[in-house]
Amino acid sequence: MKIEDRIKELLDEIRPMLQADGGDIEFISFDSSTGIVKVKLVGTCGGCPYAQYTIKMGVERYIKEKIPEVKEVDAV
Numbered sequence: 001m002k003i004e005d006r007i008k009e010l011l012d013e014i015r016p017m018l019q020a021d022g023g024d025i026e027f028i029s030f031d032s033s034t035g036i037v038k039v040k041l042v043g044t045c046g047g048c049p050y051a052q053y054t055i056k057m058g059v060e061r062y063i064k065e066k067i068p069e070v071k072e073v074d075a076v
Helices: 003-019 051-066
Strands: 023-031 036-043 072-075
Touching (some): 003 036, 003 051, 036 051, 051 072
16 A cells, blocks of 8 residues: 555545544645655634644654654644
């Protein structure tokens, strides 16, 4: 399975928690040379003052645990 597909599966696991607060997350890209995943928070999560915390302490931590090739998750 490609890394992008594994990332999307993990985002699908996270998605219900974000949707419960009126938001969502979209996969944008994965750069295998840098290990950086780009995602976009949408809905109420997109403008939330805690969006960066959600990305770094939630999404990034979870994905890095499961996929060691991922070094960072950034919101665009």
